Amino acid sequence: MKMKKFIAVCSIAGMLAAAVTGCGSGSTDSKDSSASEWDSSNDITVVSREDGSGTRGAFIELFGVQEEVDGDKVDMTTEGAQITNSTSVMLTTVAGDEYAIGYVSLGSLDETVKAVKIDGAEATAENIKSGTYKVSRPFNIATKEDLDNEVAEDFINFIMSEEGQKVVSDNGYIPVDDVKAFEGTQPSGKAVIGGSSSIAPVMEKLAEAYKEVNPNAELELQTSDSTTGMTSAVDGSYDIGMASRELKDEELSQGLKATVIATDGIAVIVNKGNPTEDMSTEQVKSIYTGEALSWDEVTE
Template sequence: MKKLLSLATMVILAVSVLAGCGGNGDSSTGSTGSTTAAGKFDSTKDITVISREASSGTRGAFDEIMGLIEKSGNSEVNKLFSEAVIASSTDEVPAKVEVDKYAIGYTSIGAVNDSVKALKVDGVEATEENVKNGTYKVSRPFIIASKGEASGIAADFIQYATSTQGQEIVKSLGFVTIDGAKEYTAPSTALSGKLILSGSTSTEKVIEKLREEYVKLNPGVSIEVTYNGSGAGIKDAQEGKSQLALSSRELKDEEKAALTPTVFANDGIAVIVNKDNTTTEMTTEQIKKVFTGEVRTWDKV
């Protein structure tokens, strides 16, 4: 009887040791470090693709850079994965990635926070410096566009946004400054009236600060801004519904025929994943395959 009890005790101890050592099935495979242990990253799970709405300037720039737009005769076909989750604003993308361990998305580098992780793209980090020196290729301009040549308050606001004072604001918010800025001086004859802008949600942080500081210098001016996406803002300016359009992508040739664009900042588009994701970098080709749905799990990246 004592021998049986001793044998049973040894078996229990052996099982406990195995359990303590992760005998429950913790394994690691692939470049992303797949693991099936509770709470860990499992790279065999499906990737959640998060993109922006069709009118987004960020999406327009991202799709073009990543080759998601393909020509078909005289038209263009967008190859975005049909089951992609669509986010309606700049800040919504990192919010969705933060709560989904297997998600991937993209957003302005100015909108990246500690809740998500920005990947290196083609070996280059998504930083202000790398956008400025041209090594980080996933980048785009921030544009203010007027119907014809801007005048009055609209022209003066553009002058402020591109001035040394305006560029200090651009830099302070993590965006990339333009070259050739000059000091802004308020007009000797005080301006008064309303300025209406509409467009890119990606520009919201910098435009709100520019608006705040501009009105301090020109208290007779009020500025109304609607953040409804680059495409909608461009259309508003073309139709005369707003005086200035805000775009986070280059204007198309047909848009340039009606609007005069001015670059007031530059921005990188960060490719972001959940902080639990063990992936640290991807190539543009890998990103394209994920966003078209050709690659569906992290262990295939």
């Protein structure tokens, strides 16, 4: 009787061990197979920014997604695109979808996604400066011509100084040439800066550096989009507006003055599980206009 019990216990233990081993084996096989399961015949998840985004405006212009129709510039972005309203949401969306493609400011690029080469050139500050990587745009700030805010004026002087442009360079952007050392007046008061979510990260760093040299100042940073940045600078809600694109004629006609504070690249990003390393400008355009629907149409 004892022998039978012993055999039964051993049998159960063996079955449990086999089950555990089987589960472990299945998990390993699943992991191994998932690493090679990327299927180029799958549909592309096209991710774009919202209307009013300076990054979207620059992207569609640089890649030819914006076309002239009856004398008007028309955004031809496919209606099937997923729309994100900020740089951070763009990054998390692409990082969470193996078949997604998107675009972000080069200075906002992080390790959660992969930037592809465009026409054989890597998206780097060095390649932008040399002209090898051509997908770049200006970072502009805008104020009223008759700006009457000493803190805002002093902060702009800091941004355009050696100290301010070092912050720009340290954060991966192309600085402005021919700048001089900062000579501040340490005014007291508050200035409100707002607009492009692409400029916001480096503007936050600039604000932190400025407050070290002028603790009397209060800077409030609001993040929205380039168009809101310009309209709010016009109506006085913002002392300084941020636009990650060139200002439009109608914005300039409303009394805004633009200042380029840096040059930035636009990185085309894909999921880290995507084997694609290099794309042409035309391939990116075909995806965003809806001409190419699956990855094998642009990678094979």
